[in-house]
Each structure stands twice: as structure tokens, then as C-alpha cells.
Amino acid sequence: xxxxxxxxxxxxxxxxxxxxxxxxxxxxxxxxxxxxxxxxxxxxxxxxxxxxxxxxxxxxxxxxxxxxxxxxxxxxxxxxxxxxxxxxxxxxxxxxxxxxxxxxxxxxxxxxxxxxxxxxxxxxxxxxxxxxxxxxxxxxxxxxxxxxxxxxxxxxxxxxxxxxxxxxxxxxxxxxxxxxxxxxxxxx
Numbered sequence: 001x002x003x004x005x006x007x008x009x010x011x012x013x014x015x016x017x018x019x020x021x022x023x024x025x026x027x028x029x030x031x032x033x034x035x036x037x038x039x040x041x042x043x044x045x046x047x048x049x050x051x052x053x054x055x056x057x058x059x060x061x062x063x064x065x066x067x068x069x070x071x072x073x074x075x076x077x078x079x080x081x082x083x084x085x086x087x088x089x090x091x092x093x094x095x096x097x098x099x100x101x102x103x104x105x106x107x108x109x110x111x112x113x114x115x116x117x118x119x120x121x122x123x124x125x126x127x128x129x130x131x132x133x134x135x136x137x138x139x140x141x142x143x144x145x146x147x148x149x150x151x152x153x154x155x156x157x158x159x160x161x162x163x164x165x166x167x168x169x170x171x172x173x174x175x176x177x178x179x180x181x182x183x184x185x186x187x188x
Contacts, residue, residue: 001145002154007138013163014040014134018127027102027123034127035078038064040160041137045149049156053079063140064133068112068119095119 014037021030042059043051053075060071069077077098080086088097096117101110103124111122141150 002142002150002157004142006157007141007153010157010160010162011134011138013161015131018131022124022127025102027100030127031081031100031123034123034130035074035081037130037134038074039078041134044153044156044160045141046156047148047152049152049159059137060133063137064130066112066129068114069121073119 014033017033018030021027021033038056038059039051041063042055043049045059046055056075056078057071060074064071064074073093073095076089076091076093077087080089080098087099089095094117097119099115099118099120101120101122103109103122109122109125110120111125113120141147141153144150
């Protein structure tokens with residue numbers, strides 16, 4: 001059975017990186033990290049540990065419900081941002097593109113403003129919403145520990161990339177230190 005807190009622990013690396021992005025004002029990086037999270041959750045709860053667009057869309061429609069941004073639109077945005085570095089969808093639909101902003105220094109938030117066929121998103125706000133959706137998903141999985149989804153998560157969670165401190169060789173002339181590297185934990 002999936003241990004309570006195992007998912008929260010596994011996602012702490014993402015929460016830490018999101019905080020680092022915010023603190024460093026790396027909002028483009030924060031956006032990339034944010035749009036990956038539904039994919040990770042959908043893959044974890046799938047039977048084979050993989051995900052496709054339909055699973056991403058279904059996950060968003062269930063946990064990231066929003067009248068201004070449905071699962072199909074979120075998936076389209078994710079694909080354009082991650083794979084093409086674009087914000088223009090090139091499709092006919094509710095939005096022909098997205099505009100991404102960062103939090104204003106004076107505290108004004110410009111989020112989910114529709115300007116003609118373009119949806120404007122504040123990356124900081126959007127990342128908060130996706131994080132809350134992941135937290136709702138974690139609660140859902142933990143509350144339904146005998147469901148097919150939870151059993152799939154339990155099976156797939158050990159293959160999720162984790163960050164561990166490890167000694168790595170360093171070139172001569174540099175002092176050896178602990179650095180963080182990504183390693184895949186497997187339990188078999």
C-alpha cells in the first residue's frame with residue numbers, strides 16, 4: 001500500500017525548484033516546470049507509467065478545473081511551450097495564443113485576462129494553481145488507496161527521478177564537494 005506522505009515527499013524536489021525559480025525570477029523556467037507536473041501525475045497513475053495527451057487532458061479536467069483554461073487548452077499550451085518555445089497555438093479554438101507574464105514588482109497581478117483570442121497568464125499565479133492541483137491529486141490518491149489509480153501510483157512511484165547528494169569526481173584543482181545529481185531509485 002502507498003505510504004501516506006510518499007507522494008508529498010517525492011514532489012518536494014519540484015516544490016523546491018519552483019521556489020528557486022521564483023526567488024531567482026526565472027519565470028520562463030518556472031513555466032516549463034509547471035506545465036510538466038500534470039504529465040508526471042498522469043503518468044504515475046497510468047497502468048504502464050506512461051502518459052499521452054488524453055491522460056494529461058483528463059488529469060487537468062479533474063484536478064485543474066478552470067472555466068478559462070480547460071485540459072485541452074492546457075495540453076496545447078504545454079506542447080507549444082515545451083516542444084517549440086512558442087505561445088501561439090496556430091489553431092482555431094477559443095485561444096490562438098497565450099501571453100505569459102511575471103509578477104509585477106508593485107504587487108499587481110494580471111492573470112487569466114482574455115484579450116481577444118489570447119489568454120494572459122501570470123506565471124507565478126499559474127504555478128500556484130498547478131501546485132494546488134497536484135496537492136489535490138495527492139490527497140485524492142491517498143484517500144483512495146485501493147483504487148486502480150493509487151495502485152498504479154504505488155507501482156510507478158519508485159521509478160520517479162529523485163535528487164540525492166552524492167560524491168562525484170571533480171577535475172584536479174577544484175575541491176571535492178557534495179553536489180546534487182538526479183538518480184533513479186528502483187525498488188525490486
